[in-house]
Amino acid sequence: MTVKDTDMPRVSSGMPTSLIAMRNILAYLMRSPTSAFGVIALGLLILIAAFAPLIATHDPYAQDLVNTLQPPSAAHFFGTDELGRDIFSRLVWGSRISLTIIFLVSIIVGPLGMIVGTTAGYMGGRLDTVMMRVTDIFLSFPSLILSLAFVAALGPSLNNAIIAIALTAWPPIARLARAETMTLRQADYIAAARLQGASSLRIIVKSIAPMCLPSVLIRLTLNMATVILTAAGLGFLGLGAQPPLPEWGAMIATGRRYMIDSWWLVTFPGLAILTVSLAFNLLGDGLRDALDPKQMNRR
Amino acid sequence: MQNANLRMKSAASQVTTILVTLLGLLVLTFVIGRMMPADPVRAMVGEDATRETYEMVYHQLGLDRPIWEQFLRYLGDVVTGDFGTSIRTGQPVMQDILHALPATIELATFAILIGAGLGIPLGVTAAVNKDRWPDHIIRVFSLFGHSMPIFWTGMIALIVFYAHLGWVGGSGRMEQFYIGMVDERTGFLLIDSLLAGEPDVFWSAINHLILPAALLGYSSSAYITRMTRSFMLDQLGQEYMTTARVKGLSRGQTIWLHAFGNIRVQLVTIIALAYGSLLEGAVLIETVFAWPGFGQYLTNNLITGDMNAVMTCVLIVGVIFIALNLLSDLLYRTFDPRTK
Numbered sequence: 035m036t037v038k039d040t041d042m043p044r045v046s047s048g049m050p051t052s053l054i055a056m057r058n059i060l061a062y063l064m065r066s067p068t069s070a071f072g073v074i075a076l077g078l079l080i081l082i083a084a085f086a087p088l089i090a091t092h093d094p095y096a097q098d099l100v101n102t103l104q105p106p107s108a109a110h111f112f113g114t115d116e117l118g119r120d121i122f123s124r125l126v127w128g129s130r131i132s133l134t135i136i137f138l139v140s141i142i143v144g145p146l147g148m149i150v151g152t153t154a155g156y157m158g159g160r161l162d163t164v165m166m167r168v169t170d171i172f173l174s175f176p177s178l179i180l181s182l183a184f185v186a187a188l189g190p191s192l193n194n195a196i197i198a199i200a201l202t203a204w205p206p207i208a209r210l211a212r213a214e215t216m217t218l219r220q221a222d223y224i225a226a227a228r229l230q231g232a233s234s235l236r237i238i239v240k241s242i243a244p245m246c247l248p249s250v251l252i253r254l255t256l257n258m259a260t261v262i263l264t265a266a267g268l269g270f271l272g273l274g275a276q277p278p279l280p281e282w283g284a285m286i287a288t289g290r291r292y293m294i295d296s297w298w299l300v301t302f303p304g305l306a307i308l309t310v311s312l313a314f315n316l317l318g319d320g321l322r323d324a325l326d327p328k329q330m331n332r333r
Numbered sequence: 334m335q336n337a338n339l340r341m342k343s344a345a346s347q348v349t350t351i352l353v354t355l356l357g358l359l360v361l362t363f364v365i366g367r368m369m370p371a372d373p374v375r376a377m378v379g380e381d382a383t384r385e386t387y388e389m390v391y392h393q394l395g396l397d398r399p400i401w402e403q404f405l406r407y408l409g410d411v412v413t414g415d416f417g418t419s420i421r422t423g424q425p426v427m428q429d430i431l432h433a434l435p436a437t438i439e440l441a442t443f444a445i446l447i448g449a450g451l452g453i454p455l456g457v458t459a460a461v462n463k464d465r466w467p468d469h470i471i472r473v474f475s476l477f478g479h480s481m482p483i484f485w486t487g488m489i490a491l492i493v494f495y496a497h498l499g500w501v502g503g504s505g506r507m508e509q510f511y512i513g514m515v516d517e518r519t520g521f522l523l524i525d526s527l528l529a530g531e532p533d534v535f536w537s538a539i540n541h542l543i544l545p546a547a548l549l550g551y552s553s554s555a556y557i558t559r560m561t562r563s564f565m566l567d568q569l570g571q572e573y574m575t576t577a578r579v580k581g582l583s584r585g586q587t588i589w590l591h592a593f594g595n596i597r598v599q600l601v602t603i604i605a606l607a608y609g610s611l612l613e614g615a616v617l618i619e620t621v622f623a624w625p626g627f628g629q630y631l632t633n634n635l636i637t638g639d640m641n642a643v644m645t646c647v648l649i650v651g652v653i654f655i656a657l658n659l660l661s662d663l664l665y666r667t668f669d670p671r672t673k
Contacts, residue, residue: 068473167350171357174654175647176613179631183647186635187368263482267617270484271632286485290621293488294496304485312480319476 062324069320075313083129092120094127094280103296113298115289121298124280125306131281132310135196135265140254142200143207148250150204151211152238156219166212169205177202178264185273192281195274199264203257210253214246252321259314266307282307351655358651362644363407367400411648417641421634426645429630435520436506437619437626440546441611447550448557448611449604455554456561460569461588471558479555483614486548487621494544502541504623511537545622549614553607560603561596568592598668602661609657612650 063069082089091111098118106113112121154165172180177199184198218224218241227237268274269283277284282303289299382390391397395406410416416426452475459471495503502508506522515522515529523542526534568574569592577587616628623629627646634642 068469068476167353167357171354171361171651174354174358174651174658176610176650176654178613178616179647179650182616182631182635183362183365183643186638186640186643187365259480263480266482267484270482270617271620272636283482286482286488290488293492297492300485300488304482304489307482307485308480311482312477315476315480316473319472 059321059324063317063320066320066323068316069324072313072315072317072320075309076317079129079133079310079313082126083133086126086130090120090123090126092123094119094124095278096120103292103299105296106298112302113296115285115299116292121285121302124285125282125302128280128282128285128303128306131192131275131279132262132265135192135199136258136261138196139200139203139261140258142197143203143257144250144254146200147204147207148211148243148246151208151213152215152242152246154208155212155215156234156238156242158219162212165208169208172202172205173209175202177260178267181264181268182271182273185268190273190276192275192279195265195268198268199261202264203261206257207250207253211246211250214249215242218242218245252318252325255314255321256318259311259318262307262311262314351659354655355652358648358655359408359411360404362648362651363404365647366640366644367403416645416648419634419639419642421637421639421642426642429642430627430645430649432520433625433627433630436522436624437612437615437628439521439523440542440549440619440624440626441608441615443542443546444549444553444611444614445604445608447547448553448607449600451550452554452557453561453600456558457565457588457593459558459562460565463566468562471562475555475558477555478551481552483548483552484617484621487545487618490544490548491621501544502537504541504621506541506625507534507537508541541622545618545624549611549618552614553611556607556610557600557603561600564596564599565592568595598665601664601668605657605661605664609654612653 060073063073096119098114100118101110101114102116102118104110104114104118110120110122112125115121115124150165150169154162180202181195181198184201185194188194188197224237224241227241232240265274265281266283266286269281270287272284272287275281275284277288285303286300286307289296289303293300395403398406414427418424419426419429422429455471455475459468462468491503494500511531511534515526515531515534518525518528522538523535526532526538569588574587574592577591578584582590612628615624615626616631618624619626619628620632627649631643631646634646
């Protein structure tokens with residue numbers, strides 16, 4: 035029997051297949067309570083960041099030296115810090131910093147990992163060996179330690195923290211992109227492109243990179259919890275975002291001095307970090323299941 | 334004969350890989366050390382030094398030489414065991430680190446015992462009950478440990494268990510009162526206090542160790558649980574499990590004797606790797622608990638910008654990581670009959 039294009043099951047016409055796949059994955063994720071929590075929490079984070087000026091009850095930088103270290107109340111939902119700033123409003127504005135970190139790290143790490151991985155995988159040979167050796171060297175450090183070293187060298191600031199995290203986060207992406215490329219390299223359509231005289235660069239950019247993109251994007255999501263925790267850790271050590279920026283890790287660092295008497299200074303920023311990183315982990319866990327063909331068959 | 338040859342070849346290629354990786358580590362630390370915006374000469378001679386003194390130190394440090402020559406010099410220093418002097422403490426960096434390391438090893442060892450003691454049974458339980466409620470609960474519990482910012486959990490735990498409940502000791506390795514009572518022989522306080530015959534110091538040390546070790550252990554148990562679960566699922570799906578049941582073995586026997594017996598080697602390698610990543614958590618938890626170990630040494634030097642010390646710390650972490658990877662590889666080869 036010959037299979038013609040028209041015999042293929044059509045789920046719905048008019049919608050690009052990638053969108054359908056997205057919808058299916060989302061529907062699958064929402065079925066499990068844990069990954070649904072991840073999706074909802076991250077959705078909320080984006081909404082909070084987008085509407086921060088509307089949600090925040092106070093100016094995040096406004097000091098009120100009469101009302102310092104006030105416990106949570108109706109006027110200040112999460113209390114005030116040592117300078118009388120409203121912690122709730124600072125957390126709300128801080129969500130923008132977290133999203134900035136996530137966004138910038140992703141747009142550095144994704145392309146960087148893709149370039150290294152696809153080039154190494156497609157070219158093979160000595161170039162592959164050298165590039166993978168370099169990747170292994172970066173992989174032989176725990177990410178926080180290497181970011182610490184980079185930030186120490188570059189000087190402490192939010193931007194440098196983002197660069198440092200990105201410099202340590204690309205190797206797993208490169209490995210993944212390389213593995214994907216290795217399986218694609220022998221494919222007929224690549225051979226066809228090569229026969230038509232396409233250059234290596236063109237094949238990598240036009241034929242291989244798009245195929246690696248979905249798994250790279252998923253891997254990026256899986257890594258985001260680590261990125262959030264590393265950024266918070268750098269902020270806590272005073273090497274990331276600098277005061278008075280309302281970065282959650284830095285807020286914990288300043289709140290530390292008052293923590294025994296004023297627990298709310300450290301508790302709420304920590305809960306915020308925990309929620310976001312847990313949300314990414316739960317989402318990643320769900321994604322792994324949703325996209326694992328072995329798991330799919332068992333169900 | 335041919336087999337022995339092959340093994341020699343694979344051992345040789347492994348040694349080359351390790352040497353290349355080590356060299357790469359050195360290049361990386363060298364480059365990071367050169368990137369720093371702070372002027373090392375200025376840091377040594379001070380702000381008021383004359384131009385001549387500055388030039389002299391600049392020359393002495395070899396900073397006027399080409400960059401590859403500087404690197405060779407660095408390489409030579411490292412090979413001969415000279416890692417420079419810490420600007421902050423005025424002592425050789427290596428001596429400082431060796432002094433701080435036992436405290437961290439003590440912490441990390443307790444943490445991994447807790448992490449494995451928690452993670453392995455949880456992983457097996459989750460696998461046996463796949464997709465039922467124990468599996469879900471364990472998944473959330475372990476992801477929770479993986480998601481918490483450990484410096485924050487450390488503070489909350491200090492507020493609750495130390496400040497409010499008074500169950501454990503506060504920060505540091507022992508009560509202030511005991512400091513200096515025990516001679517430092519091994520650097521491991523638990524061993525030293527026993528050698529000195531000071532049970533009070535020993536209990537004080539345990540009391541201070543338990544909270545940071547439990548938190549580190551919990552955070553590392555997430556990885557151990559996940560891997561145990563997935564290894565066990567692989568085994569449980571195999572046909573020999575059914576055969577064993579048909580032969581009349583109980584469910585517990587098949588799970589613990591057959592399936593678990595087969596994953597022990599994999600688990601050891603996983604635990605070796607988890608031990609390495611504990612170093613990362615140790616940096617943060619040592620800051621919170623004022624634990625005078627490797628992590629605190631590293632962060633103190635980061636804040637003062639003492640790059641000699643920072644780079645050596647980073648190098649050591651890298652070497653420990655490579656060593657643990659190698660160790661887990663060797664363990665795998667030694668204990669897994671299939672690799673023979």
